[in-house]
Amino acid sequence: MINRSGLRIFLIILCIILPSTLLGKELNQFSQIAIQHGGRKKPLTVFAREILLSLSGKDSIKTLEGEKVGSTDFVLSLWFHPEGWERQPVILVDNPLLRKDIGIDQAKKLFSFQQLKENNLFKDFVVKHLHRPEAEGSSLNPEEKEAMAVSGRLKLFEELYSGEIFHVIPNPLDPNKKWVTIENATQYYPQGLSESLLVIFDSMKRAYLQGNFSKAQEEASFFSKQLKDYAPRVYPPNDSLLFEHTYTVLNPWKWTLICYGIASLIFLLSRGWQPELGYRIGWGFAVFGFLFHVYGFICRILIAGRPPVSNMYESVVWVSFGVMFFALVFETIYHSRFFLMAACPFAAICMMLVDSQPLIFDPTIQPLVPVLRNNFWLTIHVLTITLSYAAFALALGLSHIYLWNASKNSAMGGFQKGVLAKYIYRSLQIGVFLLAAGTILGGVWANYSWGRFWDWDPKETWALITLLCYLAVLHGRIAHWWGEFGLAVGSVLCFLSVLMAWYGVNFVLGKGLHSYGFGSGGLGYVLLYVFLEISFVAYCLLKYRLRKKEQQNPPPSPIQV
Structure with a gap:
C-alpha cells in the first residue's frame, strides 16, 4: 500500500522540516517548565498556545502598537508583567448579533478585557439571558452561547492576569495533589527551598523583561531542573515535555492538509493531460500525507495515553484518516485512480476545518470523562x-x-x-x-x-x-x-x-x-x-x-x- 519512494520522500522532508522547526523562535527552554492545567501536566509552551487559542481563536495576536506577539511571549508577558494587557484586544467576540446588542464595533472581532468588563450592555445581556433559572447549554441560542463563551474568556483572562492559573509547583509526595503557583510554594516545600525557587523565578523574570532572552531561557532550564530534583516522581521527564512541544510546533496535521490538497489538485488537473505521470505524483503526495497522518496519530496517542477519538476534533481527524486508508487499500488492489480522486479532497477539507476552526474543533488534549475511561470499549x-x-x-x-x-x-x-x-x-x-x-x-x-x-x-x-x-x-x-x-x-x-x-x-x-x-x-x-x-x-x-x-x-x- 505504501511504496518505498513515498516513504523515502516522507523521511527526507521530515528530516528537513523537523530541525528547522525546532530551531525556530518557539523552541526555547520554557518548554521544559511543566504546568498543571486542564487535568494534565503539559509544557508551558503548549499551555500558552492553548490559552491564546481559547481567548482569541488564534495562535498569535497583534497589539495596538502593531507588534505581532506569539502565544509563548503572550503568556510569559502576562505571567511576568501583566500591566497593560487589560487594554489590548485579545478576547474574541465572534457572533455579530452579540456585538450589535452590546454596542461594540461590528467590524472587529477582538476586544480588550477592560472594554468588555466595563460594558454595561454586556453585563445586562448576561444577567437577562444566562442567569435565568431555565437557562441551560442545550436551550441557548447561538447569541447566548457566544455570550457564555465570552464570559468564560473573561474569567480565563482574569486568571492569567492575577497569575492564579500558573500552577507550576508540584507536591513532591503526592502526584494526585493539585499543583500551586510559585507564590504558594511554601505549601509543599520548606522555607529555604521555596525561597530558592523564588530567587530563580525572579532572575528568569528579570532577564525576560530586560529582553535578555538567552539568559531567561537558561534560568527557565535551571528552574525546571530544580523542580525536577525536588519532585522527581511527580515532575514529567524532559523527553516527554520536549516530545509534546515538538508535536505542537511541528503540527503534522498542517502538513497532512498540504499533501492531501496538492494530491487533489494533481488528480484533478492531470485527467486530460499526462494522466499516468499525474497519477504517480498524486499517489506520492497522498502517501506522504497519509504518513504524516499516521505520525500525528502516534504522537497524540503517546501524549494522551488513549485512542484519539474522544471529541469532535479527534473524530474528524480519524474519519479523514479512515477515508485515506480505505482509498489507499482499494487503489492498491484496483489501480482505478477514482478512490484517491474521491478521498483526497474529502480528507483535505476535514483537515482544513480542524486546522482553521480551533474554537469549533478544540485541538487541546483533555482527560477523558469517566464514561470514556475504559479504553477497550472506547477503541x-x-x-x-x-x-x-x-x-x-x-x-x-x-x-x-x-x-x-x-x-x-x-x-x-x-x-x-x-x-x-x-x-x-x-x-x-x-x-x-x-x-x-x-x-x-x-x-x-x-x-x-x-x-x-x-x-x-x-x-x-x-x-x-x-x-x-x-x-x-x-x-x-x-x-x-x-x-x-x-x-x-x-x-x-x-x-x-x-x-x-x-x-x-x-x-x-x-x-x-x-x-x-x-x-x-x-x-x-x-x-x-x-x-x-x-x-x-x-x-x-x-x-x-x-x-x-x-x-x-x-x-x-x-x-x-
Whole structure:
C-alpha cells in the first residue's frame, strides 16, 4: 500500500522540516517548565498556545502598537508583567448579533478585557439571558452561547492576569495533589527551598523583561531542573515535555492538509493531460500525507495515553484518516485512480476545518470523562462507528464523480460507469457492516456503563436512522428499485444522515448522555454544505433525465430531397 519512494520522500522532508522547526523562535527552554492545567501536566509552551487559542481563536495576536506577539511571549508577558494587557484586544467576540446588542464595533472581532468588563450592555445581556433559572447549554441560542463563551474568556483572562492559573509547583509526595503557583510554594516545600525557587523565578523574570532572552531561557532550564530534583516522581521527564512541544510546533496535521490538497489538485488537473505521470505524483503526495497522518496519530496517542477519538476534533481527524486508508487499500488492489480522486479532497477539507476552526474543533488534549475511561470499549465502539463514516465518505466522493460524469455522459477516463458503481456499492457495504457492528457494540458498552442496552438517546437514535437509510439504499439496488444512478444519488443523500448523527446531535440538538461530544458553532457551514449537496444532486438528476428523454425521443432526421 505504501511504496518505498513515498516513504523515502516522507523521511527526507521530515528530516528537513523537523530541525528547522525546532530551531525556530518557539523552541526555547520554557518548554521544559511543566504546568498543571486542564487535568494534565503539559509544557508551558503548549499551555500558552492553548490559552491564546481559547481567548482569541488564534495562535498569535497583534497589539495596538502593531507588534505581532506569539502565544509563548503572550503568556510569559502576562505571567511576568501583566500591566497593560487589560487594554489590548485579545478576547474574541465572534457572533455579530452579540456585538450589535452590546454596542461594540461590528467590524472587529477582538476586544480588550477592560472594554468588555466595563460594558454595561454586556453585563445586562448576561444577567437577562444566562442567569435565568431555565437557562441551560442545550436551550441557548447561538447569541447566548457566544455570550457564555465570552464570559468564560473573561474569567480565563482574569486568571492569567492575577497569575492564579500558573500552577507550576508540584507536591513532591503526592502526584494526585493539585499543583500551586510559585507564590504558594511554601505549601509543599520548606522555607529555604521555596525561597530558592523564588530567587530563580525572579532572575528568569528579570532577564525576560530586560529582553535578555538567552539568559531567561537558561534560568527557565535551571528552574525546571530544580523542580525536577525536588519532585522527581511527580515532575514529567524532559523527553516527554520536549516530545509534546515538538508535536505542537511541528503540527503534522498542517502538513497532512498540504499533501492531501496538492494530491487533489494533481488528480484533478492531470485527467486530460499526462494522466499516468499525474497519477504517480498524486499517489506520492497522498502517501506522504497519509504518513504524516499516521505520525500525528502516534504522537497524540503517546501524549494522551488513549485512542484519539474522544471529541469532535479527534473524530474528524480519524474519519479523514479512515477515508485515506480505505482509498489507499482499494487503489492498491484496483489501480482505478477514482478512490484517491474521491478521498483526497474529502480528507483535505476535514483537515482544513480542524486546522482553521480551533474554537469549533478544540485541538487541546483533555482527560477523558469517566464514561470514556475504559479504553477497550472506547477503541472498539467509537473507532468502529467512525470508520463506518469514513467508508460512507469514500462512497460519497465516488458518487460525486459518478453523478458528474453521468450527467455529462463522460467516458470517465476509459472506465465504464458500472465499474465505478460497483466501487460505490462495495464502499457502502463496508460502511453498513461497520456501522451495524459499532451500534451493537455501543449497546454492549451502554449496558456496561449505564445498565441498559438501548434507551433512544439522540445519538443512538440517529445511529439507527443512518443505518436504516443506507440499508434501504442497498436493498433498493438489490431489489432493482433503482439502478446505478439511483445508488449514487442515495449515497450522497444518505450522507446527510451521517452528518446529523456525527455533528447535528452534539452541536445542534445538544442533548443526551453522550455529553462528552457536545459543542457549538459551525452550523452555517454545515447548512451551506447541505444546500450545495442537494443542489448538486438536483442538477445531476435534471441533466440525467433530460439526456434520457433525448435518447428515448431523438429528433427526427432531416428529409433528404
